[in-house]
Amino acid sequence: MSTVCPQTMPHAQLELLYREHHGWLHGWLRQRLSSSADAADLAQDTFIRVLLARSAGSLREPRHYLATVARGLVIDLYRRRSLEQAYLDALALRPESYEPSAEERALILDSLLAIDRMLDGLGERTRAIFLAVQLDGLSYEKAAERVDVSVSTVRKHLAKALMHCLLLEDE
Amino acid sequence: MKVALNQAVDWYVRLNDSQVTDAQRAAWQAWLAEDPCHAQAWARLEGLRQRFEQAPQGLASMALENARYSRRTAVKTLAALFGVGLVGWQGYQVSPWSADYVTRVGERRRVTLADGSRLDLNTDTRVDIRFDAGQRLIHLLHGEILVQTAKDSRPLSVHSTEGRILALGTRFSVRQIGALTRVAVEEHAVEIRPRLAEAQMLRVEAGQACDFTSGRVGDLRPAQTSASAWAQGMLVVVDWRLDDLLAELSRYRSGYLGCSPEVAALRLSGAFNLDDCEATLASLQDALPVEVHRMTRYWVRIDQRKA
Numbered sequence: 001m002s003t004v005c006p007q008t009m010p011h012a013q014l015e016l017l018y019r020e021h022h023g024w025l026h027g028w029l030r031q032r033l034s035s036s037a038d039a040a041d042l043a044q045d046t047f048i049r050v051l052l053a054r055s056a057g058s059l060r061e062p063r064h065y066l067a068t069v070a071r072g073l074v075i076d077l078y079r080r081r082s083l084e085q086a087y088l089d090a091l092a093l094r095p096e097s098y099e100p101s102a103e104e105r106a107l108i109l110d111s112l113l114a115i116d117r118m119l120d121g122l123g124e125r126t127r128a129i130f131l132a133v134q135l136d137g138l139s140y141e142k143a144a145e146r147v148d149v150s151v152s153t154v155r156k157h158l159a160k161a162l163m164h165c166l167l168l169e170d171e
Numbered sequence: 172m173k174v175a176l177n178q179a180v181d182w183y184v185r186l187n188d189s190q191v192t193d194a195q196r197a198a199w200q201a202w203l204a205e206d207p208c209h210a211q212a213w214a215r216l217e218g219l220r221q222r223f224e225q226a227p228q229g230l231a232s233m234a235l236e237n238a239r240y241s242r243r244t245a246v247k248t249l250a251a252l253f254g255v256g257l258v259g260w261q262g263y264q265v266s267p268w269s270a271d272y273v274t275r276v277g278e279r280r281r282v283t284l285a286d287g288s289r290l291d292l293n294t295d296t297r298v299d300i301r302f303d304a305g306q307r308l309i310h311l312l313h314g315e316i317l318v319q320t321a322k323d324s325r326p327l328s329v330h331s332t333e334g335r336i337l338a339l340g341t342r343f344s345v346r347q348i349g350a351l352t353r354v355a356v357e358e359h360a361v362e363i364r365p366r367l368a369e370a371q372m373l374r375v376e377a378g379q380a381c382d383f384t385s386g387r388v389g390d391l392r393p394a395q396t397s398a399s400a401w402a403q404g405m406l407v408v409v410d411w412r413l414d415d416l417l418a419e420l421s422r423y424r425s426g427y428l429g430c431s432p433e434v435a436a437l438r439l440s441g442a443f444n445l446d447d448c449e450a451t452l453a454s455l456q457d458a459l460p461v462e463v464h465r466m467t468r469y470w471v472r473i474d475q476r477k478a
Contacts, residue, residue, distance in 0.1 A: 035271055078242065086238035090230045092425050092469050099468070111225040116235055131232040134223050139189045155184050162180045165219055167173075 017062055018047055025066050032074065042077065046070045076113075083112050118165045129154050130161035175212035178202065183216055271299045274314070277423050277448070279404065284309075287321035291402040293346075294423045294445075315346035317399045333385045334365040343375075344399050348382075355380040355394040363388060406443045406451075413437045413459065417473065424448045426469025433475045434461050 025046060029039035046069050087109060091100075100108065115135075119127055125147065132143035133154065140158075144151045182199050185191060203209055272292055274280050280292045285302055292298065296314025307327040309318065319342045320327050329336045329345050331352040336345055341359035345352060354363060356375050363373045366385040373388045375381050380394040397407035408416055414435040421428045423445050437459050443451040452463050452471065460476045 037271070079238075082238040082242050083234060086236075086241065087230065087234040089237065090233040093233075107225065108227060111222060112231060112234055112238075114222060115226060115231070116238065119235070131235065133187070134220075135226060135228065135232040135235075137228055140187075141189070155188075158187075159180045159184050162183060162216065162219070163177065166176050166180070166215060169215070169219070 014047070014051055017050070021062055021066055022047070024063060025070060028067060029070055029074070038077065042070060042073050045073050049073070079116060080109070080113055083116060084109055087112060118168055119161075122161055122164055125149070126157040126161050129157040133158055134161075172208065172212065175206070175208045176215070178209065179212040179216045182213070273297050276425050279401070279445075281402070286323045286325075288323075288327065289319040289321075291317040293317075293401050311345055311347055313347055315344065315401075317344040317402045318342065333383055334363065337362040337364070351382050351384055353380065353382050355398045357394070357399060400442075401445060404445050406445055408443075409440045410438050411440070413439065413455075413461075413473065420448055420451065426467075426471070428471050430461075430473035431475065434459070434473060437461070
């Protein structure tokens with residue numbers, strides 16, 4: 001979590017924003033999510049994000065801004081849930097019995113989430129090669145076999161994926 | 172910095188090769204020492220590598236690929252249904268996790284609705300609640316529920332994939348099984364209307380059960396004894412085949428649970444605790460000439476006991 005910066009929105013301003021738009025935002029989310037508990041949570045999270053954002057200042061179009069922030073949170077929630085389910089499924093398929101603690105699971109899920117976000121925007125082939133080498137630990141030769149390309153293509157796509165991840169960190 | 176990062180990536184790709192030579196390693200060392208910028212770029216790459224290492228090998232790539240696939244399918248389904256232009260979040264609306272009340276495999280839950288009606292959710296169940304001025308609607312999206320209606324002037328009905336069940340002041344359970352809805356009534360009565368054949372309305376009275384598809388209503392039959400005992404955490408069976416019992420227990424736990432053909436037709440009666448499936452499985456060994464074989468927690472098979 002980021003820390004509160006000196007430039008954040010003054011408390012009174014946030015309170016006003018909350019009072020005027022919270023009901024609207026909750027309704028907006030409720031229309032888009034079929035769970036009212038999720039909608040309530042995300043509406044709260046949106047205001048927390050706004051509170052922590054440096055750039056909030058005075059908003060010319062507060063609802064547009066709130067909706068943009070909320071939309072990002074919805075995508076994140078969806079991403080997290082799909083990953084959590086896929087991870088539990090993958091875990092259940094493992095031959096040996098291995099049960100990570102709740103804490104371990106949360107850490108692993110966080111790292112999967114970070115990686116999943118980083119890999120957004122990579123092409124299918126680049127992604128497959130990256131996963132084979134970096135996450136499955138395959139040699140270039142084995143990865144080349146799996147994806148059915150040459151070893152030099154594996155090198156090229158691996159470099160491309162790594163560069164993509166590094167540049168994302170800058171943003 | 173971008174140039175240094177590019178070089179760092181090139182080095183990384185070379186050093187990560189199984190056929191890396193000592194000469195290459197030495198050249199990399201020289202490059203590192205050449206410029207503080209190089210060392211900095213390498214440190215960032217190293218940080219990235221450590222992050223990947225936190226993900227469990229083997230599991231991570233499978234989870235990432237499957238999660239991506241499930242999101243893509245969800246988005247495609249929606250596109251096919253509504254022909255809408257798509258951005259990521261719209262896939263959320265058809266995601267299986269978005270429902271008002273949800274239970275996971277092995278979990279049960281009791282909720283009281285706004286009108287005072289009581290709803291029990293069995294294992295692996297999802298429901299949406301839509302109450303308005305004119306009606307009380309419960310959407311059963313997956314799994315099984317037991318409804319105890321409260322008095323209210325608005326009609327209460329349960330919608331399943333196959334059709335509607337109108338409650339007539341009552342206690343009843345509804346279960347979604349594949350392309351089938353199973354209704355069992357404990358008190359008073361309900362009316363069933365299949366989605367594609369509303370005229371086939373059928374009244375189901377207390378003590379009766381009925382299966383229906385979207386186009387057809389099945390025959391009325393006596394409801395199973397203690398069919399809704401699950402709401403109390405129990406499974407009560409009378410003269411069941413072993414394979415049927417295992418299929419039923421499978422709903423409450425993850426992984427494979429099955430038996431060999433030699434023991435499938437063995438019969439038994441009993442009351443089992445749903446919160447402790449492992450103890451239930453162990454008790455089978457006392458009741459029947461069988462042995463429980465566990466490969467892992469997720470793979471259990473019942474075989475004939477060796478003499």
